[in-house]
Amino acid sequence: MKLFSSFVKELTLATRSFYFYIEIFFAVVLLAVVLFAIPEQIRAVQTQLLHLDLPQPAADRLTADLLEEDLDGQWQTVVLESGGQAFDTKLIETETARVYIVDSADAVRALADTQRNIGMVLSLDDAGQLHYTYYLQGYESQRLQNLLSVIPGASLDGVAEKIADLPVEQLAPDQVLLNDRENVIPTLIAFNSSFMGMFIMAAYVFLDKKEGVINAYAVTASSVARYLLSKILVVLLTATVSGLIVTVPVFGFQINYGLVLLLLLVSGFFASVLGLLIASFYADITKAFGTVFVVLILLMLPVIAYFLPGWNPWWIRIIPSDLVIWSFREILIEDGKTGFVLMVSAGLLVAGCGLFALADHRYRKTLSVS
Amino acid sequence: MIHVSGLYHSYSQDDRYAVKDVSFDVPKGEVFGFLGPSGAGKSTTQGILTGLLKLQQGDVTVAGYPVKSMKNEMFNRIGVSFEQSNVYSKLTARENLAFYRQLFDVPTRDPLELIRQVGLGGKENLKVGTFSKGMKHRLTFARSMINNPELWFLDEPTTGLDPAIAANIKDIIKAQNEKGTTVFLTTHNMFIADELCHRVAFIVDGEIKLIDSPKNLKLQYGEKVVTVEYLADGRPQTETLSTVQAEDKARLQAILGTYEIMTMHTKEATLEEIFITVTGRGLT
Structure with a gap:
């Protein structure tokens, strides 16, 4: 009951603030870009x-x-x-x-x-x-x-025939590719829905710090963990809504939405807890900006690797956003690797729970009477 | 209701203590004033008692709960009003209190009744962001009563309020105390303390210098003199005489029997004057 009333209060506060609508607004903008600006097949003319x-x-x-x-x-x-x-x-x-x-x-x-x-x-x-x-x-x-x-001195006679005669072995003959429009969706969902949660969570916490309401909550018969969880639930709600705004119009009902929801929730949970943890170290958003910016850039590096298949060093593959992007891709392609998605989801959930325990400890420790 | 023994606290985790060897007890039903200038250690002590600051050294029990292993359920019996108002500015006054009442496991008071009690009737559906500083402070004060606390921590409850509203707040505190609520009042306002407190503690530089009732302090440190203004040969005269020394007592009797008395006042030391006498420091 305490968690529910905290969630309702957080949702009310969120709907009366600017940040709640950023994610939804950008989801609509990105959907418009995907549908009307990005062609299904990009031709290099x-x-x-x-x-x-x-x-x-x-x-x-x-x-x-x-x-x-x-x-x-x-x-x-x-x-x-x-x-x-x-x-x-x-x-x-x-x-x-x-x-x-x-x-x-x-x-x-x-x-x-x-x-x-x-x-x-x-x-x-x-x-x-x-x-x-x-x-x-x-x-x-x-x-x-x-x-x-x-080219001027080369003999091109028969080149086409020779290329046609080259033996080519397809290692993954069943692999289904996404068209160019669909191919951008994993990165858009991963950032606008999942990892944007980190920034939005930090913003919510700093609003509360500014008003001093965390101290007021700390002297009630409810736990700090409930306070943090209620904020996470609001971020997960917006992550889910914004994720579905982009995926449903593009993919219709051809994909497994159970997996989409699972990944949106666990990745949003991980990102929002990361935002909580970062916000626990700073008094306001100005002081936290440097750290938030560095973490966002780090999380965005896998996008480069995603669009440049020839560049995929090992350290990119261990950044959580890389796993999330590729997991979303597996969900969106026909016969994607469900096992991979479930494994990544479990990993994000475990890591998120660990970070949550740390954040809970930080918030209980850093409450002040100033 | 509160037991504090050998309390130390250092923000820098070294021997620069914000609170040093503080000990006191507050029995049930008492209004205990914790008085001192800014930076004396008042808020630090209250922060430790309410669990907002970690107990580093000392033995502290609040409402029967050891602070070292504080449980959330303890706050069902405690109310805390902060010096800096801390309410949700995007919620209305009523929404603020309605939310907080859900966070307790004990019967709570009607938000509307509390809002009216602190003089905010008619403003209950306004967003707190539109409130003045004083109105926010009153709402913070009202919120601290939502769970009918047995032990009530009040940090500068009348700061920034105009005299009429401050008087109303004082009346509310008195009324709650008469119902049995124990009050821990942190303030640098000696008039409030004098009016409300059964006992006061003077704290300076993190150390308690004295604990006693305002009445005893006045008896002990007051100047026991009387100032009499009278008409002698048609001209006003003023004399200040000791009520203890025999010579002055005789002179006072002579004046009373001979002249027309215009005014006569016994001079009583204020708590602020006593504080300065005891600690050698002012309150600001």
């Missing part, structure tokens, strides 16, 4: 400028080859401007590139300079061999520059 300084039949042949890959099989006439000068171009759009064919090498150079796109002039040298002139922007990697320098 490169823009190029091309002048074919070749005899007309050869130029026509190359243009026709490019047109075969055009999305609608027809080029469009587009006027590009550079330095107050207008240039007529033919635009050919393929799956991976937007190629503007321009009338002169000077036009390529001028447009490459102002449009900040790679330009290329294809011509014949004195020996009648193809000659490539590139206009790069300076941000291209050394690898790309090396590749561009060897």
Whole structure:
């Protein structure tokens, strides 16, 4: 009963404060970004400028080859401007590139300079061999520059066939991938719903410290642990609501919401207890800001590893947020590893309980009469 | 109701003590005043008695519970009013008290009745954030009565209140005491202490200098003189005479028998004057 009335009081206070709505508001904003700004498949389309300084039949042949890959099989006439000068171009759009064919090498150079796109002039040298002139922007990697320098002399005949003949063994043939839109969800839930709880919990505690109400609670027949638990319950409620705001519209009812709720609750518990513990060492949020910031940055490092699969050192894998992100991913993919999710949940619960015992000890020890 | 013996406390965990060898007992039904200037160790002592500060050294029993192994249930019998008001500013006055009454295992008082008793009637549904400092202080005071405490800790209960409201608070304390509530009153206001306390302790630099009743202190330290103002030959005259020395007593009788008396007052030492005499220190 005491815990319930403390929870109701905390919920009332939370709904009358700014922090409660931050998480919910950002969940709605993130949902809008996911649904309307992030495509299901992100295409990397490169823009190029091309002048074919070749005899007309050869130029026509190359243009026709490019047109075969055009999305609608027809080029469009587009006027590009550079330095107050207008240039007529033919635009050919393929799956991976937007190629503007321009009338002169000077036009390529001028447009490459102002449009900040790679330009290329294809011509014949004195020996009648193809000659490539590139206009790069300076941000291209050394690898790309090396590749561009060897392409003119390389024989590409049969490369496609050779690649097709290479033996490829798929180690995880059943692995189901998320599309680009779904792939960002684990990081969004992990941070906006779970780990944001750390910051919000610290904010709630500092509000109470400012008003001195912790001392008032300490001289009642209720325990400090109940006071801390009631705050955690409020944070878990907002974590659950904000998590579902993002997942339900994107995934519908195709995923295991039992596991989603379990992971939201245990990760939110862990994060909020971490916030409690940090807040126990400082008098106000200004003094705690440095520590909160460092911990948040540390927790965010696994996001980099998540989107850069080639970079995943051992120390990233032991950061709790890394485990939470990958656990959410396992829940979201079809036939994900339930065992892994349960193991991570159990670990977070045990770690959270340990931190809670420490936080309870800290709060009982640091109550003051000032 | 309270037993304190050999109490020491150091915030720096060394021999710089905020409270040093403090011992006293408060029997049931007494109003005990703990008087001293700011930084004397009053709040530290109250903090230890109410469990807000850890007991480092000494033997302390409150309402029958040893403070060393304090249990939450002890607070069913105790009320604490803080010097700094500490109520939820985003809750209304009524919500504040309604919440706190849920945290006790004993019958509690009606929040509305308490709000009216401290003169906040009609403000019960206003958020406390809109209250003045004095109103918040009264609400904090009202909250400390919610569980009908047998032992009531009051830290500067009338600070910042205007005289009429302060008088009301004093009346409430007196009434509660008459019902049997033991009061531990921490204050630097000697007038309040004089009016309410059965006994007072003077504490300076963490040490208790004296414990006695205000009446005994006045008898012991008062100047036993009378100031008489009379008309002699149509002109007002004033004399201050000892009520103990025979010569002055005879002179007083002569004046009374000869002249028209305008005013006559016995001079009684105030608690503040006695405090300064005993401790050599002022109260501010």
